[in-house]
Amino acid sequence: MRTALTIAGSDSGGGAGIQADLKAFAAQGVYGMSVITAVTAQNTQEVRSVQNIDPSIIQDQIEAVFDDIQVDAVKIGMLSSPETVELVARKLQKYSPKNIVLDPVMVSKGGHHLLQADAISALMKKMISLATIVTPNIPEAEVLTGSKIHTEEDRMDACIAIQALGVKSVLLKGGHLNGEPNDLFYDGTDFHWIQGERIHTKNTHGTGCTLSSAIAANLAKGASLLEAIQISKQYITTAIRHSLDLGHGHGPTNHFFELYEKANLLVNHK
Numbered sequence: 001m002r003t004a005l006t007i008a009g010s011d012s013g014g015g016a017g018i019q020a021d022l023k024a025f026a027a028q029g030v031y032g033m034s035v036i037t038a039v040t041a042q043n044t045q046e047v048r049s050v051q052n053i054d055p056s057i058i059q060d061q062i063e064a065v066f067d068d069i070q071v072d073a074v075k076i077g078m079l080s081s082p083e084t085v086e087l088v089a090r091k092l093q094k095y096s097p098k099n100i101v102l103d104p105v106m107v108s109k110g111g112h113h114l115l116q117a118d119a120i121s122a123l124m125k126k127m128i129s130l131a132t133i134v135t136p137n138i139p140e141a142e143v144l145t146g147s148k149i150h151t152e153e154d155r156m157d158a159c160i161a162i163q164a165l166g167v168k169s170v171l172l173k174g175g176h177l178n179g180e181p182n183d184l185f186y187d188g189t190d191f192h193w194i195q196g197e198r199i200h201t202k203n204t205h206g207t208g209c210t211l212s213s214a215i216a217a218n219l220a221k222g223a224s225l226l227e228a229i230q231i232s233k234q235y236i237t238t239a240i241r242h243s244l245d246l247g248h249g250h251g252p253t254n255h256f257f258e259l260y261e262k263a264n265l266l267v268n269h270k
């Protein structure tokens with residue numbers, strides 16, 4: 001059995017963070033494990049409060065997993081504080097897992113900061129260079145590069161600038177721009193456009209978490225980076241197309257569409 005570990009924050013509403021990551025791992029047929037960096041009190045509408053986990057407990061979780069279990073891929077999500085960024089970077093250097101997918105989570109859909117401002121430079125200096133791939137959305141890429149992104153050329157320039165921070169490859173997600181949600185993959189040499197199809201729904205809570213976890217799961221299974229991205233793009237598109245109308249805000253994606261459909265568990269609220 002291949003395994004994947006998520007190092008991220010908990011979302012009580014179940015749509016993003018650790019909860020989305022573990023569902024994505026399971027849906028991709030990989031055994032999931034977790035290191036919780038922060039607990040958010042969150043639902044489909046808002047993040048109400050956040051408590052960072054004590055770094056010593058984060059360290060114990062990482063060591064407990066790596067000292068005992070083979071880890072085929074790591075996905076990194078919400079890191080919250082500079083102390084957590086530095087600790088996780090140190091531990092990843094020590095254990096050097098083969099595949100590291102870094103989703104540089106900064107702000108929730110409702111505008112709540114999930115990465116402290118003083119943690120951004122630590123993320124850029126200590127964490128990015130350890131990753132196999134970093135998966136920023138447009139606003140995150142703008143923070144990482146210090147430049148606004150509008151055109152396709154801007155997107156290519158952003159990938160090059162982010163790769164120059166020391167990461168092997170970049171997937172710049174296009175969901176936040178108008179038009180089709182095409183993502184841009186830069187492998188350090190070539191650009192690949194990963195075509196998307198915009199689904200008109202408000203239920204996009206956890207899309208970035210789901211995509212990066214699916215990429216980690218497929219890398220764990222031995223796929224190449226490009227294959228892992230292509231499989232995961234199809235998966236996130238299906239998960240958004242059949243997203244769940246739960247809560248009153250941005251509902252969650254549907255990780256188990258085929259399973260739920262076969263078992264006749266889907267209720268159409270529309």
Ligand SMILES: Nc1ncnc2c1ncn2[C@@H]1O[C@H](COP(=O)(O)OP(=O)(O)O)[C@@H](O)[C@H]1O
Nearest residue numbers: 137173174175176181196197198199207208211
């Ligand atoms: N409405 C949508 N329809 C189809 N795909 C989408 C939609 N919104 C986002 N995506 C895709 O979901 C993934 C994550 O999206 P994005 O919104 O860019 O990042 P994040 O969730 O990190 O803010 C990307 O592959 C993006 O292209």
Ligand SMILES: Cc1ncc(COP(=O)(O)O)c(N)n1
Nearest residue numbers: 009016017108206207208209
């Ligand atoms: C604990 C946690 N982690 C990450 C996100 C970002 O969510 P998204 O995947 O929609 O960008 C979130 N809202 N909460």
